[in-house]
Amino acid sequence: MLVLGLTGSIGMGKSTTAKLFVEAGVPVYDADATVHQLYEGEAAAAIEAAFPGTTVNGKVDRTLLSPKVVHDADAMKRLESIVHPMLRAHHQKFLEDAERSGAPVAVVDIPLLYETGGENRVDAVVVVTTAPETQRERILARDGMTPEKLDAILTRQLPDAEKRKRADFVVDTSHGLEPVRAQIREILEQVRKIPRRRS
Numbered sequence: 001m002l003v004l005g006l007t008g009s010i011g012m013g014k015s016t017t018a019k020l021f022v023e024a025g026v027p028v029y030d031a032d033a034t035v036h037q038l039y040e041g042e043a044a045a046a047i048e049a050a051f052p053g054t055t056v057n058g059k060v061d062r063t064l065l066s067p068k069v070v071h072d073a074d075a076m077k078r079l080e081s082i083v084h085p086m087l088r089a090h091h092q093k094f095l096e097d098a099e100r101s102g103a104p105v106a107v108v109d110i111p112l113l114y115e116t117g118g119e120n121r122v123d124a125v126v127v128v129t130t131a132p133e134t135q136r137e138r139i140l141a142r143d144g145m146t147p148e149k150l151d152a153i154l155t156r157q158l159p160d161a162e163k164r165k166r167a168d169f170v171v172d173t174s175h176g177l178e179p180v181r182a183q184i185r186e187i188l189e190q191v192r193k194i195p196r197r198r199s
Helices: 014-023 031-039 044-050 062-069 073-100 132-140 147-156 160-166 177-191
Strands: 002-007 028-030 105-109 124-129 169-172
Touching: 002 014, 002 177, 014 028, 014 105, 014 124, 014 177, 028 031, 028 073, 031 044, 031 073, 031 105, 044 073, 062 073, 073 105, 124 160, 132 147, 169 177
Parallel strands: 002 105, 002 124, 028 105, 124 169
Antiparallel strands: none
16 A cells, blocks of 8 residues: 655645545545544643643633643643654554555545655655645634744745655645646545655
C-alpha cells in the first residue's frame, strides 16, 4: 500500500480535497479530526493539568486553550508533547486498518506535514494550493478569525511556495470541484507507478 501525505496551508481547500479522495474510494486519515476526538476524551485530563482552566465538562475548550498557546512557542511545544504521541498511535492504527482492508493507496491529511518532518513517513506528498487572495478571503470568512490570528497561524506554517516546490503533486483548488476531481484521478493513476519510499 502506498501512503500519500496531504497537506497545504490554512484556507487552501485541503479539507475539500480530502473529501474528494474519500469520494474516489481512498481511505483518509484526518489529523485535525483526530485532535478534536482527543480533546473530547483521551487528551483532556493531561491538557487540563498542563493548562489549568482549559476544559469544560471534561472536554478541552479551544477558545480557552488557544490564547494560552497561540503566541507562546514553549506552551505550544508542551501541548504538542501531550497530543503528538496519541496522534501517532491513532495514525498507526489507521494505516494498519487500511492495509488490512486491501486498499492500494491511503491518504494521511496532516496540516503541518513538512513542519513536523512527516514527509519521511509517506511515499509521496500532495500539496493543496490556491491564489493568496482566495486563501485570505476564505479564512477571514471563518467565525472568530481575525487578520492578527491569521498572521500568527501563517508564521507557524511553511510558506505555500516552499511547500509546492517540495511536493510530488500539487492540487489547485482555485477553479471549483471538477478540476480537483480530475487532478485526484490523475494522481491516483500516477501513484501506482511510484516506488515506496517512507522510512
